Amino acid sequence: MKTKRLTELSLLTGLALIIFVVELRFPDIIPVPGVKLGLANIITVYAVYKYKAAEAFLLVLARVILGTLFASTFSALIYSLSGAAFCLAGMLLLHRIIPLCWMWLCSIIGAILHNTGQIAAAAVVMKSFAVFAYYPLLIIAGCIAGAFTGVCAQLVIKKTKEKRG
C-alpha cells in the first residue's frame, strides 16, 4: 500500500471517528435498541466507491473497534461488528452493479443489511428471538438513515470530482 493511500485512509478513519463521537452526543430519536442515524457511514459509503474492497474493509474495521473504545460500550462491539460486516459485504458487491449516481440506493441496502446483521447478532447473544420484534421498525429507520448518509456521500464524491476537475 502506498504511503499516500495509507494517509488518505487514516484521515478518513479519523474523520469517521470524529463524526461518530459527535453523533454520540445526539439524543435518541426513538428509544429502540439499534436505531441510529449512523452518520459515520457516510465515510463507509464513500470508501466503498472510492477505494478497493480490502481498503474499505480495513477502514471500517478500524472505525468500529476504535469507535467502541471511544464510546466505552464493549458489549455493543459484537453488534456493531456483525452489522458492519453484513453492510460492507453487501455494499462491496452492489457497488459493481449500482453506478455513482445511484449511490444512495446502495447505501439504503447497506443500512438494511447492517440492521439485519445487528439483529442477528443480538438474537444469538441474547439466545432469544424477542429482538426480532423490532426488525421491521429497524428496517424503516435504516432506510431513512441509509438514504440520508448515501446522499451525503454522493454529494461528497461529486464535490471532490469537481475540485479535481
Add this chain to the structure above:
Amino acid sequence: MTKGIKICLVAVLTILVISAVMTAIMIEPKKVEAPQYVEIVQDNKILYRIDIRQEKDRTFRIEYPDGGWNDITIENSRIFVSDADCPDKTCIKSGELKNEHFPIICLPHRLVIRFSEQGERNENKTTD
C-alpha cells in the same frame, strides 16, 4: 437505469412496504386489555413470571452475572425499568411495557421483559 438498479429498487421498496405494514400492525396493541402475565427473561432463562395485576407496587434489582444491573419497578399494574447502569439507557427510555409485540430489551444485560400468554385465556383476546 440498468436492470440491476431496477431489481435493487424494487427489492428495497418491497422490503420497506412490508416493514411499514408490519410495524403498523404491531404498533397497535391488539388486545383491549393488556395481558396479565409478564416474563422477565435473562440469557433465555425466565427469572420471573409475574401476575402483573396482582403484584404489589415495588422496585427490585436484577443483577447481571457479568456485572451491571437493572432496577425494575412495578406500579399500578404497570412495569418499567426505572434505572440501570448500562451506557445507552435504552431500556429506561422505552418506558413502560405496553405492547405484547415490543418487549423491553436491555442489550448490554441481555434482559427481556415481555408479556406472556401463560395463564387463563380470555375469550375476547382473539378478536382483532
